[in-house]
Structure formats: C-alpha cells, structure tokens
Amino acid sequence: MEFVVQQFISGLAAGGTYALVALGFVLIFGVLNILNIAHVQTVMLAPISLILLVNQGVPLIVAGALSLVATGVFGALVFLLALKPFVGPGRKATYLAPFIATFGISLLVEHLVGAQIGSEPRAFPVPTQFDLWQIGPIYIVPINVINLAIVSGMLVVLALIINRTNFGRAMRAVAENPEVAAAQGISVDRVVLLTVIGASVFGGISGLLFAADSHVATAFMGLDYGLKGLVVMIVGGVASPVGAVIAGLLLGVLESVAVAYISSVYRDVITFGMLFAVLILRPQGLLVIASREART
C-alpha cells in the first residue's frame, strides 16, 4: 500500500509537469487557434541555458532566472517570425503555414543546440535532496513535493490572471473573437505576444523541473517531453486548461504505475496508448471548450 501511495505522489509530480507543458500549448492555441510546435523546445532551452550559464560561473539562482528569460525571448522570436506574419485581423493564412513555420523553428533550434553541445546528456547542476522524507510508513522524494508545489502555485497564478485581471479578460476576448476584441481597443498582437511569452516561460519551468527530477538535460529532450505535453493537451480537450491539468495528472500517474509494475520500457506505450484510447472513445477530449469556429 505504501508503495502505491509513493508511486501515486511521484506520478502526480510528473503529471503536473506534463500539465505545465500542455498549458503552454493550450494558452497559445486558445488565443490563436493554431498549434505552435516550437513550444516543445522551451522545455529544452531553459535547462540547457541554465547548465551553460552555471558552467560560466553564473550563480544558480541567477542562471535559473536568466534561463527563463531566454525561453521568454525565444517565445517572442517565434511570435515575430512564425506566428505574427500569418495571424491577426487582416492577415489571412491557413493553419498550415504557422504550423510548418513553428515546426521548422523547432527543428532548427534543436539541431543548432545539438551541434553546439553534442547529443550526450549533460549533468543538471541543481542540488536536489537525495534523502527521502519519511511520513509514517511512506517515503517521499523531496523533488516530487517541490514539483507539485511549484506546479500548483503556477496553476493558481494562471487561474487568477485569466479570471481576475484585465489582461486575462483581453486574452479570453481575443480567444473568442479577435475582431471584436480589437474593436474594444485591445491590441491583438500585444495580447498574443505576451501569451506566447508566458506560455514559453511555463514550458521553461517545466523543463527545469524535468531536468531537476532526472538530473540530466539533453539537446533533444524538448521533443520527448514536449510531445507528451501535446498528447496531454489533446487528451484534455485541446483548448481546455482544466482538461490539460486532469489529463497531465492522469498520464503522470499511469506512467508511474506502469514503470513500477511493468517496465520503464512501456512508458511511451502508456502515453500514446492513452492518446489513442481517448481519441477512439472520446475524440473531443476529456473536457471540451468549443473551438473559435464552433463558437462563432
């Protein structure tokens, strides 16, 4: 029983981190109605930036903050190069153009970083507490608790921003009808830019948490973890933040149980098996928020 509880907590922590990646996808899809594939690389850029900065002698906390700034800048560049030319009032393009453009940026960044640092895993220099915490008969890995606390805090902050602030209202207005939003004095470009930057920082934080948990980072981790975030987004209901959180936690727990009771080899089988099962049984995802086309 104690082992099940431990696996459950470990799964929740990993699932919350998947949910953070997925929320980045959801936020961008929500305001733009397009998929930003380059978002997967934010998961890689933050830990790799942190490793490079620490290797240059930058203090860990400063390096962590700068790595998140770097992911935000990356998000801004993706917006300027691959999203803005195709979206917004008066700019008509199919969803394929920004999809391919962001996919191209994703491959470009992955290979540039791979060429610079190589394909070998780099040690992640965040000192994590290896001593287990014991609560009664249950042993808990501290990084799992830290992950859960950070993820929970970020979800609360995100919910407050979306529901209680003018920027959140502007985001929801742009998501539902960008033309009407612009007619209320809202700069659609500014809202989209800030949303992409915020989503990228979410991706960066999840990348730091993944690396802190596994103690390594690689140039190719973006696609590994980012694809899981994408699966979580689709399983959750595409544009549903709550659905992404539920699907993320579900995936994390299922993976954790599979690794404990079957084999770690089956981790990805669980991920994509869950995707196919949901797509067959409930193609609209676990929680549905109508797409922009369906709403208008």
Place this chain on the structure above:
Amino acid sequence: MLALENVSASYGYGKVIEGISLRVNAGEICAILGANGAGKTSILRAIMGFLPSVTGSITGPDGVRIDGLPTHQIARAGVGYVPEGRGILYSLTVRDNLLVGAMREGRAASLDARMESVLRKFPILRERLDQDAGLLSGGQQQMLAIARALISAPRVLLLDEPSLGLAPLIRRDIAETLVTIKRDRGPAVLLVEQDVKVAQRSADFALVLRRGRLIKRLDASGLVDREGLRNAYLGQSA
C-alpha cells in the same frame, strides 16, 4: 464628429463601396439605408479598419485622421462599434463583456461611474451581471452590445443593424435607446439599418446606398415619406 471624404474600399476583388462622403456631428444620428448587398456594413468595416484596402480620408473625434490606423487604435480614438450579429463574447459574463468594452478608455478611476451609467440605461443587465452573456436573450444581447460600446463614452458610435432578428417590441426599445443617446447630446451615430421604422424613430437624416454608392440624402421628413423611400431604395429618383 465623423467625416468620410471620397472613401472607397475593397476586399481585394473589386470595390464594395465607392466615393462615399458623409459627415455626422456630435448628437446626430445618420441612418444608412439600402437593400442587401448595397455596401452598408462595408462602410462601417472600412471605418473600423477591417477592410484590407481603403482609400480616401476618414476623420474621427477631435479631427484626427483614423484611416490607416489599426483597429484597436481607432477604437481608442473614441470610436465605438456594435457589429452585425452583436459581437457578444458569449463565454464571458455580462460584467466581463462590459469591462472589456471599458478597456477603450484608459482611465480606471471613473470605471465605477461609467458602469453605473450604462446599467442605469439598461437595468436588465444589472440583474444579469454575473451570467454568461451567451445565455441572454437576443434583445438582451443587443442591449449588452450597445452598453459595451457606450461604457467608454465614445464620441463616434457605429451601429450595424441593431434591430436584426429582434421582435417588434424590442426593436422599438432599441429605437428609444437611440433617441435617449441623442437626447443626452451623445456621440455622432452612424446607424446601418434595414428596418426603416427604427431609422424613422431615431435618425436625424438618412443616406441611401445602392451598389456601393450613396444615391440620396433624406432629411427627417423624407424618412416618413413612404413613396419617396420606396423610390430611393429602387434608385428611381437618384
């Protein structure tokens, strides 16, 4: 004040309006009348910067040229817009729709007073403030669309078929609302309307549009002359 001088516009495949010149002063309501496809909505969309190709000059509040500006800057220059189909944000509450409308006016200090002012004009909205806007009736949604446009005290108000799809009693209420706005020495109003009765009740004058061109100006007395209106619509007295 709103002034258009020789404005033409297209969606990229031929002109939808051509050589439009008009002027509406503060406190005046100008109705644009015309058959389906005449270009009435396109005039409003050209003013709001939604059309890709617009020529001529459009002057908004304070004599500022607004042609060529992005839509959000046109709105912030003091132009309120109620689009065809109301443009309600269905997933937001009534309160959030009004707060989104208030973003055109940067001063947060007067927000409560402005909210109170529109809720006095549309008391039904006060009862529904925390309800999703998508759950309102058609008439209530139209009230919300107009209230959202008015909350930032625009000096130019563009209304696109506010009576469309509404019951006759609600149409009369809409017309009365427009009269109230005019009585308060409110904004210069450009009203696109298919329902001549709404225009008759509220407008100071009307312009008749046919195939993208203004073909006739009717003053208030011309609006009640049924024969003259029919001729104007059919283009027989152009």
